[in-house]
Amino acid sequence: MKLSPFTKTQRSKNLLIPTFSTVTVIDPFDINYIQALQNYCMLYKKDGSHIFASISFGRALESLELYGFFQCHKSYAINMQHILRYHKKGIVELDNDIKVPVARRRKEEFLLEMNGLSIAVHH
Secondary structure (H helix, E strand, O other), rough: OOOOEEEEEEOOEEEEEOOOOOOEEEOHHEEEEEEEOOOOEEEEEOOOOOOEEOOOOOHHHHHHHHHOOOEEOOOEEEEEHEEEEEEEEEEEEEEEHHEEOOOHHHHHHHHHHHHHHHHOOOO
């Protein structure tokens, strides 16, 4: 049986994340953001640790969108549940003072998503 990337486990909301040497079980809520790295991606967790996943950014994002992730830049997707503030110069600030860029062409959609979270945004 072939294990598909980011498979949802049957007993919980945890995901199975393939790495080069393991399959890691993680709660998607524990992920702050993901970053594209050539044909792979890095998942950055709330606790400051990270996981180097052996799948593409696009495939990771497909699975994580179901959990409230938003692609804010060609190389970044954030967990919308971890937003602390949006800086009008195009930076979103997440838990633990993590700052991730928001592409100009994605700004309008991003602000709509934020408004969907009942966050007052003035632009």
